[in-house]
Amino acid sequence: MFRMWAACVHIFFIFIYFPWRWRIISTEHLVNEAIRAREVRLIGSGGEQLGIKPFREAMQIALDANLDLVNVAPTAKPPVCRIMDYGKYRYEMQKKDKEARKNQKIVELKEVRFSATIDEHDFQTKLRNVVKFLGEGDKVKLTVRFRGREITHADIGQRVLERVGKEVAELCSVERRPKLEGRSMIMILAPK
Numbered sequence: 093m094f095r096m097w098a099a100c101v102h103i104f105f106i107f108i109y110f111p112w113r114w115r116i117i118s119t120e121h122l123v124n125e126a127i128r129a130r131e132v133r134l135i136g137s138g139g140e141q142l143g144i145k146p147f148r149e150a151m152q153i154a155l156d157a158n159l160d161l162v163n164v165a166p167t168a169k170p171p172v173c174r175i176m177d178y179g180k181y182r183y184e185m186q187k188k189d190k191e192a193r194k195n196q197k198i199v200e201l202k203e204v205r206f207s208a209t210i211d212e213h214d215f216q217t218k219l220r221n222v223v224k225f226l227g228e229g230d231k232v233k234l235t236v237r238f239r240g241r242e243i244t245h246a247d248i249g250q251r252v253l254e255r256v257g258k259e260v261a262e263l264c265s266v267e268r269r270p271k272l273e274g275r276s277m278i279m280i281l282a283p284k
């Protein structure tokens with residue numbers, strides 16, 4: 093009875109209390125003695141095919157080369173293993189991921205709010221902001237918020253948004269036409 097209780101507590105701690113341990117093990121490649129296959133398709137350190145070998149023989153070849161045996165395709169029949177320096181491989185993959193994250197451009201959605209009764213100077217100021225955001229490569233969400241009885245004249249707000257769209261037509265494309273949502277009218281512009 094005690095052993096069964098202890099086993100349940102052990103499983104609880106492994107999968108519930110320390111869920112990160114389970115995730116880390118499942119996402120990594122199986123290396124050396126962690127591989128559980130009788131025979132593997134072996135790829136040499138230079139990328140050459142060495143054929144299907146028993147696991148012990150493949151492990152011995154990796155040890156003789158002073159490298160690791162890494163399972164690169166565990167779902168294949170038989171699993172595909174490669175002889176490589178696993179530490180160096182992980183370092184290069186981390187470096188490649190870091191470089192990819194650095195080079196990617198995250199497109200943000202900037203919002204510029206207008207009112208239905210906007211004055212010309214205010215309109216030009218907000219239009220400059222829209223042009224600046226589109227120039228930086230960000231999408232722009234144009235919003236006209238209606239207060240009180242302004243909602244009965246939604247066509248005025250639509251004209252304001254369409255005017256902005258015409259002013260910046262050469263810089264962007266309209267991703268979403270003006271649409272009334274609650275007490276706001278929204279239009280989205282995407283840079284070309």
